[in-house]
Amino acid sequence: xxxxxxxxxxxxxxxxxxxxxxxxxxxxxxxxxxxxxxxxxxxxxxxxxxxxxxxxxxxxxxxxxxxxxxxxxxxxxxxxxxxxxxxxxxxxxxxxxxxxxxxxxxxxxxxxxxxxxxxxxxxxxxxxxxxxxxxxxxxxxxxxxxxxxxxxxxxxxxxxxxxxxxxxxxxxxxxxxxxxxxxxxxxxxxxxxxxxxxxxxxxxxxxxxxxxxxxxxxxxxxxxxxxxxxxxxxxxxxxxxxxxxxxxxxxxxxxxxxxxxxxxxxxxxxxxxxxxxxxxxxxxxxxxxxxxxxxxxxxxxxxxxxxxxxxxxxxxxxxxxxxxxxxxxxxxxxxxxxxxxxxxxxxxxxxxxxxxxxxxxxxxxxxxxxxxxxxxxxxxxxxxxxxxxxxxxxxxxxxxxxxxxxxxxxxxxxxxxxxxxxxxxxxxxxxxxxxxxxx
Amino acid sequence: xxxxxxxxxxxxxxxxxxxxxxxxxxxxxxxxxxxxxxxxxxxxxxxxxxxxxxxxxxxxxxxxxxxxxxxxxxxxxxxxxxxxxxxxxxxxxxxxxxxxxxxxxxxxxxxxxxxxxxxxxxxxxxxxxxxxxxxxxxxxxxxxxxxxxxxxxxxxxxxxxxxxxxxxxxxxxxxxxxxxxxxxxxxxxxxxxxxxxxxxxxxxxxxxxxxxxxxxxxxxxxxxxxxxxxxxxxxxxxxxxxxxxxxxxxxxxxxxxxxxxxxxxxxxxxxxxxxxxxxxxxxxxxxxxxxxxxxxxxxxxxxxxxxxxxxxxxxxxxxxxxxxxxxxxxxxxxxxxxxxxxxxxxxxxxxxxxxxxxxxxxxxxxxxxxxxxxxxxxxxxxxxxxxxxxxxxxxxxxxxxxxxxxxxxxxxxxxxxxxxxxxxxxxxxxxxxxxxxxx
Numbered sequence: 001x002x003x004x005x006x007x008x009x010x011x012x013x014x015x016x017x018x019x020x021x022x023x024x025x026x027x028x029x030x031x032x033x034x035x036x037x038x039x040x041x042x043x044x045x046x047x048x049x050x051x052x053x054x055x056x057x058x059x060x061x062x063x064x065x066x067x068x069x070x071x072x073x074x075x076x077x078x079x080x081x082x083x084x085x086x087x088x089x090x091x092x093x094x095x096x097x098x099x100x101x102x103x104x105x106x107x108x109x110x111x112x113x114x115x116x117x118x119x120x121x122x123x124x125x126x127x128x129x130x131x132x133x134x135x136x137x138x139x140x141x142x143x144x145x146x147x148x149x150x151x152x153x154x155x156x157x158x159x160x161x162x163x164x165x166x167x168x169x170x171x172x173x174x175x176x177x178x179x180x181x182x183x184x185x186x187x188x189x190x191x192x193x194x195x196x197x198x199x200x201x202x203x204x205x206x207x208x209x210x211x212x213x214x215x216x217x218x219x220x221x222x223x224x225x226x227x228x229x230x231x232x233x234x235x236x237x238x239x240x241x242x243x244x245x246x247x248x249x250x251x252x253x254x255x256x257x258x259x260x261x262x263x264x265x266x267x268x269x270x271x272x273x274x275x276x277x278x279x280x281x282x283x284x285x286x287x288x289x290x291x292x293x294x295x296x297x298x299x300x301x302x303x304x305x306x307x308x309x310x311x312x313x314x315x316x317x318x319x320x321x322x323x324x325x326x327x328x329x330x331x332x333x334x335x336x337x338x339x340x341x342x343x344x345x346x347x348x349x350x351x352x353x354x355x356x357x358x359x360x361x362x363x364x365x366x367x368x369x370x371x372x373x374x375x376x377x378x379x380x381x382x383x384x385x386x387x388x389x390x391x392x393x394x395x396x397x398x399x400x401x402x403x404x405x406x407x408x409x410x411x412x413x414x415x416x417x418x419x420x421x422x423x424x425x426x427x428x429x430x431x432x433x434x435x436x437x438x439x
Numbered sequence: 440x441x442x443x444x445x446x447x448x449x450x451x452x453x454x455x456x457x458x459x460x461x462x463x464x465x466x467x468x469x470x471x472x473x474x475x476x477x478x479x480x481x482x483x484x485x486x487x488x489x490x491x492x493x494x495x496x497x498x499x500x501x502x503x504x505x506x507x508x509x510x511x512x513x514x515x516x517x518x519x520x521x522x523x524x525x526x527x528x529x530x531x532x533x534x535x536x537x538x539x540x541x542x543x544x545x546x547x548x549x550x551x552x553x554x555x556x557x558x559x560x561x562x563x564x565x566x567x568x569x570x571x572x573x574x575x576x577x578x579x580x581x582x583x584x585x586x587x588x589x590x591x592x593x594x595x596x597x598x599x600x601x602x603x604x605x606x607x608x609x610x611x612x613x614x615x616x617x618x619x620x621x622x623x624x625x626x627x628x629x630x631x632x633x634x635x636x637x638x639x640x641x642x643x644x645x646x647x648x649x650x651x652x653x654x655x656x657x658x659x660x661x662x663x664x665x666x667x668x669x670x671x672x673x674x675x676x677x678x679x680x681x682x683x684x685x686x687x688x689x690x691x692x693x694x695x696x697x698x699x700x701x702x703x704x705x706x707x708x709x710x711x712x713x714x715x716x717x718x719x720x721x722x723x724x725x726x727x728x729x730x731x732x733x734x735x736x737x738x739x740x741x742x743x744x745x746x747x748x749x750x751x752x753x754x755x756x757x758x759x760x761x762x763x764x765x766x767x768x769x770x771x772x773x774x775x776x777x778x779x780x781x782x783x784x785x786x787x788x789x790x791x792x793x794x795x796x797x798x799x800x801x802x803x804x805x806x807x808x809x810x811x812x813x814x815x816x817x818x819x820x821x822x823x824x825x826x827x828x829x830x831x832x833x834x835x836x837x838x839x840x841x842x843x844x845x846x847x848x849x850x851x852x853x854x855x856x857x858x859x860x861x862x863x864x865x866x867x868x869x870x871x872x873x874x875x876x877x878x
Binding site: 001004005006007008030033036037039041042043044046048050051055066067068069070072073075078080090091093095097098101103105112115116117119120121125126129131133136137141142152153180191226 | 440443444445446448469472474475476478479480481482483485486487489490505506508509510511512513514517530531532536537540542545551554556558559560564565568571572575577579581583591592707840
């Protein structure tokens, strides 16, 4: 993409009305713009990141489930059937349509998926199933803040599992546990699963995933074992029940807690060399709730012996739009965002230091064409702007690699390649730079 | 995908409450389920098609514009600023949030994109720009019907162009014209651009695209030239202004009209061998509206000479969810859907005629693994069901190719490959079938 033809507006000043760093950076670098309190438009830069995060979530979910898509607007009747309508409170955006029917903007989808499944599934042969969708949700927060971290309209992946019994439901849960660990690792962030309150049914089958970031909302305490967990080891696959159970045992055996659930006695039992503390941001929650919705909504299937069976369910959420903010909280410096490569809007930022120097422009055009042809996603700042302004913009937008081309280097036959995260700079021939960035 | 593990519910009976064939087939084959009047959940089968249609639209738009994403819920203030709020009528879903603020579920986005662009763009150097998004919209139809063809919550691609003058705006319009022609052709459907009412500003710069289908809502009359238009000819690219203008001249020179705009005198001038009539379904509309929104909302940029310039705008919509229904209207038979390959949920349907015959199952498993490894998207009906039921299901779901494996053929070393559209059947060795389907 050529910056001269792109809509990638950057603010000169850091916005003063944003309280946390991800919100500031998302506004300043032009990822989002607020359109109402707690509601944001995703500009092209932000949208590219959002799509990459979404796609990683999708790919891991596709290994264990099927994607579908439920609508944003739901009938109130569904929520009355499950008994949640009155209880939900003012965070639910309630709507009346032109015929006076009570509707709502879905904050979550347990009720609807249970009804859909109930209407089409009649036999034990159709279980187990895992279904998910990635759809915008709405929660009418009384004081939306922190940008996309606590917005009102937000993008969420929510999956739902249906099993014949608790034994089956556990396997579904373990599969999601592995999918979540792999999902966050692929994004280049550390997310620690922490046992969470599960109500009367869940037992140990409730985990929140917290991304570690110095500005996180909760204090966290965890065992270093989480950082070193081998998620690709032999015997660990979505089809291997024993391997999945062992993973679950491993996860639950290591200490991890927020300040709310912290237990000093168990913490003291962790070797002090393995004690890690920090702050965390919740980005996912997996949760087993058994027959709660299937019972309330009359979902039953005929069992093997002809008797009727009430499926056991679980739900598995990831805050997709929230993750974009959380990744920035976890990965930035004073100059701007530092994207992990897997979610970066472009891999390479190509900058000409002198747009009025023909040799510089020719070298940049040539390298841009070659990077593009090799499939390295490149943002090319070809504008007639001062070099310093361009470099500042690239630092702010946080692309993993910068290639800086100017007359001085070209005299020696080199361009500069900068790693945004480490700040390391290398002088390379254009050919070597191309090889390095497309390796 | 193995059907035994999939959520792909098929109805035994054709639903009696659906009035048009696409609605019937989408319910029966399990693409959608209604969750409220005119609001649908997309089950996995339907969602796969929706994603493919969406992706084709995205790829063509990416060649000429940048994707972004505006929220579904908009503040009423924006629409008051553009002067449309009161005028819009009861099709607008009006919402009050917990603080009593007037909001609405966006039926379209001219107002919002104009405001976003206005707040970030200040100079002629930042024009032209083409921005688009693919987002759910809501129109509170008084009598929603025909399934996703006239639903209330629907997925739309809407693009917006910003140019410094009318000359520039024309080029943006021509680019979209080509993008639309290519988009629909890639989907395997015939869509004819018809000059449409453009209000006082648009002149000739307003075209509706109608998919030809026997059950279409409008009668259409058009010149056979549209069927033969070469969209990949030399000199026709998004960067070639002369080629684009020639395309526009070509499109406007050929006769095409609905019954509403039909002109007998011009029709008679078309050689009778080239006269084509039929019925059509509107799936897209491109439209130049000049300074309508930029003026109303105070969007101005500094021009080359320091004077302030009001950008000229156009909007370009595609009904993405509607297209799924329109494609079915255009492509089905008495047995079910016939997907064009580019939008098919899977390319191949693999069927075992006898799930209790070990050799049949072994041959099917082997072929399934090889098709999968070769990247041919395959739905494998491995259920313990009668062969006839499975074949009926495959016809209904409309995958382009069926591979039928049974004991009788295997004795002779062959499987049957059926083309869903033509009905042609071939007996091939499994190796030859694999080669044919992965060619």
